[in-house]
Structure formats: C-alpha cells, structure tokens
Amino acid sequence: MGAEKEFLSGLSTQAIKRLPYYLQYLRTLSDDGVKNVSAPMIAAHFQYTEIQVRKDFAAVSSVKGKPKSGFPIQDLIGSMERILGYHNVDQAVLVGTGLLGKALLSYRQFEEYGLQIVMAFDRNKNNIGKTINGKKIVSQEKIADLCSRMKVSIGIITVPEDQAQIVCDQLIAGGVKAIWNFAPVHLMVDSHILVQNENMAASLALLSKHLQEQMEHDAREE
Template sequence: MPQQKKAPVVVSIQALHRMPYYLHLLKDYQAAGETVISAKAVATELRLNDVQVRKDLAAVSSVKGRPNTGFEIQDLIDNMEDYLGYNNLMDAVLVGTGSLGRALLSYKGFENYGLNIVAAFDNNPDLVGTRISERTVKSTEDLSDFCKRLKIHIGIITVPAPAAQEVCDQLLDGGILAIWNFAPAHLSAPEHVLIQDENMAASLAMLSRKLKEATR
C-alpha cells in the first residue's frame, strides 16, 4: 500500500508562534525584490538558529530548499499562508463592545489573517442596536442562538473578567469550538474546545518582571 500522505509533521506550539514572523519577513524580502532566501538569512534576521528555521520551514512547506541557493520566497509564502489558514476565511463573533472590543472591530487587518468578525454582542441595552464599524450590536441574549444558526465556530471575548465565564458558557452553548479570550480570567471549558488566551496582564507581568531583573 503506497503511503502517499504527507508525513504528519508535528509542529510545536513554539514553532507555530514563529510562523507569522517568518511570513512577515518573507513578504518584506519579496517587497524588496528578492526571489530566493536562505534559511541562514532568515535565522540571522530573526535571531534564531538556522537549523531551527530549516526545520520549521520543512514542517509547513512542501517545497525543498536548494543547496547553495535557498528557498523560493513565493513558494514559502504560499505554503505558509495556506498552513496558517489565511486563505480560507472563518467567521467569528465578538462579545463585549468596550474599548478593546471596539478596537478589534475597527481593525481591518483580520481578514488578511483569515478572520471575519460577523457580529458584535453586548449585554448593555443602551448599546444594543447601535452600530460599530458597520456592524449592529446585538444582545447577548441572542448569542448562542445566533452562533447555532450561523454555525459560527469562533468566539472572541472582550468583556471584563468577572463576566468572561458566563459569556464563555453562552458561546459553548452555541456550539463554539474555539475561543479567543482577551479577558484576564481563566476559562473553564470542555477539553475539545480551544482556548487561546490573549492575556495582556500576563504579557505585561512578564515584561515588567524581566525589566526588573535586567535593571537590578
């Protein structure tokens, strides 16, 4: 039996995190008129180990590099965008139209990353019905029904921490499979639901801690 399938290369979470940086750099080089790039050049730019770069690229890309030359930039970009899912748009709902929620709604760039925020929700009756960045704010009462009806798989939580779990439960009720959580709170959810925490408090803590160590 011929094994035609691509080997299921496991990409570590750290490697996955590096991917957008590769992509960004590749586009920069392409914009500068380059057509090929070596793993070593990428490594130097991003201050990474060149073997690591080669492994990362090999994991997500079907093209091979040519000794003494490097990789075709266009090929890598295509493969990486494909891998990162930037090519197929996914629908999402956003809950919580405070300042951060508004900022995310007004950000035009998410479509480039494959994310389409189709609706915004808030529990404040004064906000329900108003329009933010061309979307009408809906009541959180309709949240789970909306998700079910439109088969939305991604929920973005931008409510204050104390309300986060409740919103999470509503999203789960609506059949959501992945949550992008901006609330500084730990969410409880079934194993199969993906939770991506965007905890700015955590990031800030890391920054301030490292700064403290550095200036000691």
C-alpha cells in the first residue's frame, strides 16, 4: 500500500484519470497477443503526445521502456490495476433508489474495479425493505449508524438536489471519507473529504455547445 501511495503522489489528477483508458486498451492488446507496447503507438491511439504517454508510463511502470520494444504490457496492466485499487475492495453505500440509483445498483462490473456496493438507502417507505441486485434498501434515517458500524468508506449520492447536502452530512457522520455525487449541486465538506461530482447537466451543456458550434460552422461552409 505504501508503494501505491508513492506512485499516486507522483501522478497528476489528469494522469490518474487517463489510467483507466490506458488500462482498457492495454487489456484489449494483451487479449490479441501483444506483449509490448510503445509510447508512440499509445499516443496515436488516444491522440496524446508521446511525451505525455512516456511520462505517464514511466510513473507507473516498474520496468523502464526500451527504445525498440517499448514497455511490457503485463507489467503496465499489473501496475495500473494496483494503483487504481482494482485489487482492493472498497465498500460503498448508495443513497437514492430512483432510476439512476437502480441502474448503478444493477451494474455488475463495479467489483471488477474494486468497488462493492453493500447497501442502499432511501426515504421512500415503499422502497424500504426491497432488494436490488441483492442489495437491501434501508431507511435513510439509519445512514450514519450503519455506515459507522460497517466501516463504509464511500458514499454514492443519487438523490434530488434539495436532499443531497443532508445525505452528504449523514454519510460523513457515519465515517465516509469519499463521496461520489450524482446530484447537480455543490456539496459543502471539510478538506479531508473527497467529492467526485458527476454533473450530467454540465456534460449535456458541453455537448449542446459543441453541436451548436458545429451547426454554425456547417452553415458558414454552405
């Protein structure tokens, strides 16, 4: 674990975000029988600079890349899986079992990435007591107590905007140190709590802006 922390301390946030994409592509190459991979090959696939790829690979690989053969794929895969925590199992709870919450609870590949959702919470009495993909739905009133007793480290928030901060506070009171937030709201937390926001409204706005710019460009070309 100490070595992994040292690796992470030398990686930028953007580099860490690139690792899962590298890993997925490297696994595909490995399945096709490829043994070694070069920085120019990866850079061309992702349209990154070769310098950026070499820097990322050098930060995670325990073996230096060679000028002709490049980096051993299996070494890169193993290093990236360890750094990303895929060999660990972090327990999480999900709060809010609407359509998005149900979809996340039904996603069976989370455990492949080292995430195990052990329980769900909801304030809707009609949902309490039911199970989704083997995960029991419990009253939101029990968040702090159960998270504390189960030593849960991650909380996933899929509740409406007006409930998100309340739920966040409950999770933190239960000892949760990291929040994966799908609610379109800025959460107020202390500096030692990590919040990863998945703001779909912002993403859609960027898509819409791109499409509008493309339409304007096409109109000028006509």
